[in-house]
Amino acid sequence: MSSEPATSVPTDLDLSLDGGALTAQLVDFPSESGDERPLADAVERALRALPHLRVDRMGNNIVARTELGRAERVLLAGHLDTVPIADNVPSRVEGDRLYGCGSSDMKSGVAVQLRLAATLPEPNRDLTFVFYDCEEVDADRNGLGHLVTRHPDWLAADFAVLLEGTEGYVEGGCQGTMRIKVALTGTRAHAARSWLGDNAIHHAAEVLGRLAAYRPRRVEIDGLEYREGLNAVDIRGGVAGNVIPDECVVTVNFRYAPDRSPAEAEAHLREVFAGFPVEVTDSSPGALPGLDRPSAKDFVAATGGAARAKFGWTDVARFSALGVPAVNYGPGDPNMAHKRDEYCDLPVIAECERRLVAWLS
């Protein structure tokens, strides 16, 4: 047995590649949430090779910055992790599309960050590049969240761009997300004498029925339309093949427009599931679009992109909480996120890089 790594997994990143080829290299470098270390190591090595950057690291989170004394500092952020690979690595190119896990969410954005880091030694604004881990899992594991808590000084900036996929549009704000558990209970009994028990799984019929019948709201804020969603993301119940189960747990995810606070979102869920026990297990507030602020207006004008609403919860809300105006702007297609056939349009990667270089040069 050889202990050599498989030759198809790279250990170094080549920042001289164009954005599309660099995205492919990143996709071929597996980094499921919790397993980002090898990729974080490679990013750190690549950045430390650039003499114009100061590099800091905490865990698998890398922060690199120029220190040119410019009047303004722009922060460019992206997460290194992906959802679990689903037979979609290594990457492949078909026509203008690059297929593969993370191609849209968000290794194409990370590729643009790395390209800017490598090619802009003297930008017109000081730059801070942030690469972080565990964005695709529970909020309390989020690397950017850990940086906010432990090194807020590393994140000081006048304006932040999160390179989550927006297909090259500027997206304002983000929706909130809340997860709840609805635990149904019953009485265990032998399945041959089911009338002595009370089937907890059957009680879930009403909960799922309300979800299936739910009509999600659409709402306009600062001229942008937000679409909500209420979905079961998990259901578990069952003891054995011959036992009436006494427990069934439904996990529900509510994605809500940023005109609701977390408290209002929770109150709404308690109303929808009236009569059932509701336990909030995870909550991240939304962020209002804030496109009326000067820094946001300037960026929108410079990139020439039309603004629209952000549906996915993104860490833009963490910058909002720090008081740093922030928008989403990245080459990925958010409709492709977490899909088996996830892809990214190669021309959009090049266009995103070109517009950011133009704005920062």
Next chain:
Amino acid sequence: MSSEPATSVPTDLDLSLDGGALTAQLVDFPSESGDERPLADAVERALRALPHLRVDRMGNNIVARTELGRAERVLLAGHLDTVPIADNVPSRVEGDRLYGCGSSDMKSGVAVQLRLAATLPEPNRDLTFVFYDCEEVDADRNGLGHLVTRHPDWLAADFAVLLEGTEGYVEGGCQGTMRIKVALTGTRAHAARSWLGDNAIHHAAEVLGRLAAYRPRRVEIDGLEYREGLNAVDIRGGVAGNVIPDECVVTVNFRYAPDRSPAEAEAHLREVFAGFPVEVTDSSPGALPGLDRPSAKDFVAATGGAARAKFGWTDVARFSALGVPAVNYGPGDPNMAHKRDEYCDLPVIAECERRLVAWLS
């Protein structure tokens, strides 16, 4: 470290104890399905010590018989295994009740078998005692099933009594059991853009709704009332907390009266779940009570017990398939089977033994 067994676990059975005390000794001798060997060894040793019995063994299945040349042969059968122990071993006595794992299902029946083997050296009918393993798990592991296939001659008899718990009643036949999987499918998508996906868990609402609304049939056969049951015994769905799931599987157990064949039971389930995919994963036919047959009538009269329907699937169906008339008659309480607070009434154990001794003397 000493290699001595813990003093609280017996290695030998004392067949001179009364039925209740012997049941307690059996309960204190753990024998979860798959781990019956030590108990099978002890049963074999105890039976080989009785000179009037011929003893055979296959795996953890023990068959002992008298060979007196009587005109009729009666077979008495019981399984040695229990469901997993749930903080209910060792046994304890409270008033007239013996608590513990297997006390009702079915170590009290096994105790009566062993008592008859020890105390009836010259019964009025030849006797065959069968002790077998793996009754509480998948049908293909059942020790009696293996004996039926490999040593059907060991099971030759004019009449069989399975000592599964009936609270001392004679129970005719048994219900059939069938398990199906109903797999709901959808389209995966990011939970933030749920309108791009199709939630498989939400599709389970209709399946669970039909189960919750189902009115199980009650039917009278040979004067006995059977009660059917249709229950979800498992449900699983979910990919991640931020993904619209593309699969949800509901496992359903149908316990049906023996006037339905397995094919008819399956047709009924396909009707109940019309519009959904139904896959049969496990099927064991019922057995008609057959209380009109002379051997059954004679036994019912001798034991003086009122006859009633058997709800749980029992191995009586295996004897039916061999052409051996068979009934369930044992001291356990079937309502106690598989419960944490499982117990058996001590006077019922004594009464069951007394009636069988009277019939066979």
